Amino acid sequence: MPGRAWLAGEGREQSVRDALAELRSTSADRDRRSTSDREAVNRLKRLGFGALRFPDTDGTPALDLPEAMSVVMDVAAADSSIAHAFRSHFGFLEGLLLTPASEARSTWLQRIAAGQTCGSAVTERATARPMEIESTLRPDGDGYTIDTEKYYTTGTLYADWLFLMARSEDRSLQLVTIPTLREGVELLDDFDGIGQRASASGGVRFTGVHIRKSEVEPLEDLPEVNRYRSSLQQLYLAALLAGIASAALEDARSFVLKRARSAAHGHADQPRNDLFVQQIIGRIAARATIARAGVLSAAAKLDRTFEALRRGDSLGDLLVEGAVEVAKIHSIVAELVVTSGDLVLETGGGSAVSRSTALDRHWRNARTIAAHSPMYYKSQVVGDAILNDTPPPTNGYF
Template identity: 35%
Template sequence: MHTTASQADLDLAVSEFRSAFSEIAKGAAAREYHREHLFEEVKTLSELGFGRLRVPKEFGGFDVSLPVLFELIAELGEADSNLPQIFRGHFTAVEVLRHTLPSDAATRWFTEISAGAIFGNAQTEPATPGAGYQLSTRLKHEGDNYTLSGRKCYSTGSLYSDYIRVAAMDDDDKHTFAVVRSRTDNVEHLDDWDGFGQRLTASGTTIFTDTPVEEHGIYNVNEIAAAFHAPFVQLIHLANLTGIARNVLSDSIGLVRGRHRTSLHGLADRPADDALVLGTVGRISTYTRTVNALLTSIVDILHHADQRFERGERDVEIYTESYVAVSEGQIAMIESVLASATLLFDAGGSTALRSGTNYDRHWRNARTLASHNPVTYKPHVIGDYRVNGKSPVNFYAT
């Protein structure tokens, strides 16, 4: 029996989250520089209830709105951008559970999440073609039990998780999801992610060998939930990028305030009085305001789509509009954040180049996030929808 969380409970939890974010931020640059994993940080956030933000209240969750969720994700991204990506698979799993599962399965998983369980992600496979591809990971039916076997890459967060939501093919060659335990001899985690950014997300290979599927662990995603799924997962990246933009702004301000040397061509004795340096910070501030405004606008669109879904409306077009809005935001936000991360070095001069400061992580992490669901295809997707009314291809509905 769960006690329903009150507004006071949520307010206290949010205050505790923000205190944790502040502590996390203090060591973020050094952790990434030395490649120190985030097990303690994930544990702290889990124990505070961060993972149950969107769990319905009847199961012990806070059931926050999407605007609250994405603002907190942005704040966490400002502290350490690795963490929102680690939790991306978890929040996506919660969202799919909200929209898909029958009551007995929902009770099982929401109860576990409220108790602190964290979900990881394992969907992508090496060397597979585009939308509609056949996964090599297969479900095997043995009596009343199921196992799965396969190899996944980019399995972000799974190393930190208790359960993993695995994409697989069933006996009818249809895409399905299966939930397995993360800590078992039948699951091998290879921390082999070698990307130059988001180094602590454990986005490496996971190998499943006759791994038992949990009770209530097999489910398919209905068409509407699938259409909601795509913009939701991308919006987590955009909230994370927003956090990076905020961090770049605060770092640039701190850099300029702390600088004493100026250039031969400087306009003032102190960089903090130099009009060109101040103008650079002003441009970073403008980019950050743009990113913040876009995030608020796009989250509001998805929030209203979610509310309509909760009222029982089943129009896929609701979510097509959300996908297009997220894609438009993706283009503008990526350009803004990458520009800000570069301008930081104009504001900081050679001081910003010292490896111990690790300021380059902002650009590397933003560039890595920008490479998910490649932005190069999004202008065409948007234009084809606006001109020809063609809805974006939705992998999750295949």
């Protein structure tokens, strides 16, 4: 089974270890060059990273959510940008898991089993608020034509397929799914963020793209599934942050152990024996441990929501409780990991900020992910839920 193949199978464990080691060893160079890396993504595809939750014959995912998020954190510890590139695909597969059996569902599962991935093209920069859609499908012969530009299309540069949201002539929202190699689709490697530089979070330009009627469907109003998927997508961001915390710890440890010279007023001849350096490493380690444990705890809670949805059981307060739990964990993990990125630079004074070390990338990566969903809003929503039983908004950020 594709999901289990990541964890088991002849020679598979060694292949996974080798892939993560290669990803980790090339991470700093990718960041310095600010470039995408198709081969790194394709290697993870071949190993089944995009199919961790692939369903068994009875619909049970190969890995439960805590297991899947554990793998995501491991990949993010090797390179958070490359792990980030799979986020939209994970959400897409999760939607399929909660979709009734159909020919279309079977086709998509076959594609995913073969290692194909689906990216997103939803956000438009020119609208007043995020998630507002103005792109319009124009009737054209036996289908439609679209001219538009989307941004923050994380991972779509690497994907085989993409889904985009657009409006029909009557202004109703439509979901369009097409190959990324369709004529007129231009995948732009133009993300200019300070961090997550290889995540391919830039734009996609559509110029006279022809879309078949069979590739268009009305956007279904599935409030329960959409609430769950939104929470999962936020949990994925928290998992990326937890992976960064682990990477920051490993790089800080390696940096200190390689240093021979202490600070002029240090407490020991070697940095590894300096009391303050030891304290800093301990603080980074504590943050990494808490971040990982928090993500796994929230994943376990969200997994109960998923199973209730899959079985058609009564949800009760599971959806809201899951959303609040993820928001709590996400907000504190972001705070801890951004601070970890800062602490890494305290381990070596001036030498720690040399571009050759690339130690600053952990702070930049964490800060970039944390900015994706402003944490002060997260904390306010959590507080409102605790004080007034107000459910989180259903806007895709909770």
